[in-house]
Structure formats: C-alpha cells, structure tokens
Amino acid sequence: MTRLVVIGAGIMGTRICRHFLRAGHRLALLDPSPDALAKAIGNLRAEGFDPVGAARLEALEAVWGTADLVIEAVPEDLGLKRAVIAELDRVFRPETLIASNTSGLCSADLAEGLRHPGRFLIAHFFNPADLVPAVELVPGPATRPETLERVAALLTASGKKPAVLKADVPGFIANRLQHAMLRECFHLLEQGVADAETIDLVTRYSLGVRLALIGPLLQRDLNGLDTHLSIARYLYPALDTRQTPPEGLAEKVRAGHLGRKSGRGFYDWDSGRDAQLDAVERLLPEVIALAARADRTEDI
Numbered sequence: 001m002t003r004l005v006v007i008g009a010g011i012m013g014t015r016i017c018r019h020f021l022r023a024g025h026r027l028a029l030l031d032p033s034p035d036a037l038a039k040a041i042g043n044l045r046a047e048g049f050d051p052v053g054a055a056r057l058e059a060l061e062a063v064w065g066t067a068d069l070v071i072e073a074v075p076e077d078l079g080l081k082r083a084v085i086a087e088l089d090r091v092f093r094p095e096t097l098i099a100s101n102t103s104g105l106c107s108a109d110l111a112e113g114l115r116h117p118g119r120f121l122i123a124h125f126f127n128p129a130d131l132v133p134a135v136e137l138v139p140g141p142a143t144r145p146e147t148l149e150r151v152a153a154l155l156t157a158s159g160k161k162p163a164v165l166k167a168d169v170p171g172f173i174a175n176r177l178q179h180a181m182l183r184e185c186f187h188l189l190e191q192g193v194a195d196a197e198t199i200d201l202v203t204r205y206s207l208g209v210r211l212a213l214i215g216p217l218l219q220r221d222l223n224g225l226d227t228h229l230s231i232a233r234y235l236y237p238a239l240d241t242r243q244t245p246p247e248g249l250a251e252k253v254r255a256g257h258l259g260r261k262s263g264r265g266f267y268d269w270d271s272g273r274d275a276q277l278d279a280v281e282r283l284l285p286e287v288i289a290l291a292a293r294a295d296r297t298e299d300i
Ligand SMILES: NC(=O)c1ccc[n+]([C@@H]2O[C@H](COP(=O)([O-])OP(=O)(O)OC[C@H]3O[C@@H](n4cnc5c(N)ncnc54)[C@H](O)[C@@H]3O)[C@@H](O)[C@H]2O)c1
Pocket: 007, 008, 009, 010, 011, 012, 013, 030, 031, 032, 033, 036, 073, 074, 075, 076, 077, 084, 101, 102, 103, 104, 124, 125, 126, 127
C-alpha cells in the first residue's frame, strides 16, 4: 500500500483520489477552499472511503511529509502551479515523488528552481480520472529515471495505462490531437459547412466508432499510406492553420457561454441534456472494456 497526497479537490483531484482509494492506497486530500474540500471528502466517504482532508500543507506535514507520491491538481495557471510545486518541494522529504496533472504545460517550466527536480514529473490524467485508463507521463530535463519507473509501476499496478513521452512538448499527445481537431471543427463552423450537431454526429459515427479500438496510425496502415498521401496532397492546403484561437470561441467565453457549467455553450444545457450526459458517462466502462478486448484478439 502506498501513501498518496492529492493537492486540489476539484474535478480532477477528487477523481484521482477515487481511483487510488479504489486501488487500496492511503490518501490525503488538500484544498484551501472549505466548500471544495467538504464536497470531495463527503463524496468519497459516501462511497465507503476514509481519506484525510486538510486545508493547509502544515496540517499534513507531520504525518504525511513522508508520503510516497504527491499529485498536484490545482487550476491550470503556470504561476500558481509553480508556487504550489515549489512549496511541495520544500515541505516533503526528498524521497517523496511529486507529479503535476497539468493539461499541457511543459515539465521544464514547472520544475524550474526546484531544489530536488529529479523527483518531479508530469502525470496527466484524463477526465473522468477514475475511469479513463491512459495517463501521459512527461519527464523534465532533470527527472531521474527511477522517478519515472516508480510512478509508471504504481499506475500500472492500479490498472492505468501510463504512456511515457520522449520529449517535453506543450499539450503532450492527446491535447495536441484534440486541439488540432477542434481547430478544424471551428473552421467548418465558421465556413458554414455544417452546424455543431452535424459535426458531432459525423465524428462520433465515423472516426469515433474506430478510435477506441484502433489508433489513428494503425488505422492508416489498414487504409494504405499511398491513399493517405494522395488525399493529404490536395487536402492540407484547405485545412485551418491559424496560430491564435478563433474569435468565435473568444466571443462565446466573453458572453459567458462556457458550456455545461454556465447552461450554454455550443448547445443549450437544460436538465434533459444534463441527465443524458450523466447516462452517457455510465457507458464509459463498457467502451473501455471493448478497447481492452481489442488488445486481446483471442477474446474477439
Ligand atoms: N477538468 C479536466 O477535464 C481536466 C483534465 C485533465 C487535466 N486537467 C488539469 O487538472 C488540473 C485541475 O483541473 P480541475 O478541472 O480539477 O480544476 P478545478 O477548478 O475543478 O479544481 C481545482 C481545485 O484546486 C483548488 N486550489 C486552488 N488553489 C489551490 C492551492 N494553492 N492549493 C491547493 N488547492 C488549490 C481549488 O479550490 C479547486 O478545488 C488543471 O491543471 C487542469 O488543466 C483538467
């Protein structure tokens, strides 16, 4: 059993806790917001777990300062994350590993100025973190090989699929792909080629049907690289290559249309859509089980 500390009791922190508690680890959760902490601890207790909750690091230091791994999941702000990680580096013994759940900041930027940068790396979980198997691991220039090995082993033993990147690039793999696809979605919307419902429908019932079972590169091998090259030759010049986010997106954010959390985004969020999306999330384990079956051809 490993002792873990999670910093930040928001969407990601709570679900990361749930994952490791289910895997049998001991866990402390820290958040300076009393509401966020009470909600997270309350939800985890309702599931039969008993995590330690704290509002300040000093409250954990005596007992948890020797924890095996600390994972920070505070808001995506480089200055805030740097300050939090530097404090963790100061408070926890040098043997305690430190991971950041940043969505795409560089490992080198987060580790700058640390006293013990060899114990730091990025461990990028996906939402919902208790269900989605992949975790991107991004070492920084000073990360020790044992840090990477220990975190990868812990994740594998708890049922996750860690994937180690060979370079410290912003956005890692998944967010680079996601943003490339979304840039083209905005392009199609702006050009009036299709509305949001149509783009979502085509994506789900074409690319989406395959993606949980076959990665995009293996799928291209199936299709034939010569065909892909012929299409790429005429298609690339027509694709969006802009270097700044679309103005339409910025307008939505300025108007407070943030998606589910504000009741309106690309779609209107009434209680029916809320309930529908909750039901869809309950289907995720089935999709994940299918993806795992695709790795074992004897099961198909
Ligand atoms: N939401 C996602 O889908 C998702 C997916 C993958 C990665 N991430 C990344 O995970 C991180 C957290 O995202 P989230 O969606 O859980 O955010 P969130 O806003 O839901 O939660 C952040 C929590 O951090 C707490 N916090 C703020 N300052 C703190 C501090 N100094 N010490 C401790 N806690 C502090 C806040 O009170 C809040 O409860 C971000 O880096 C984000 O980019 C998010």
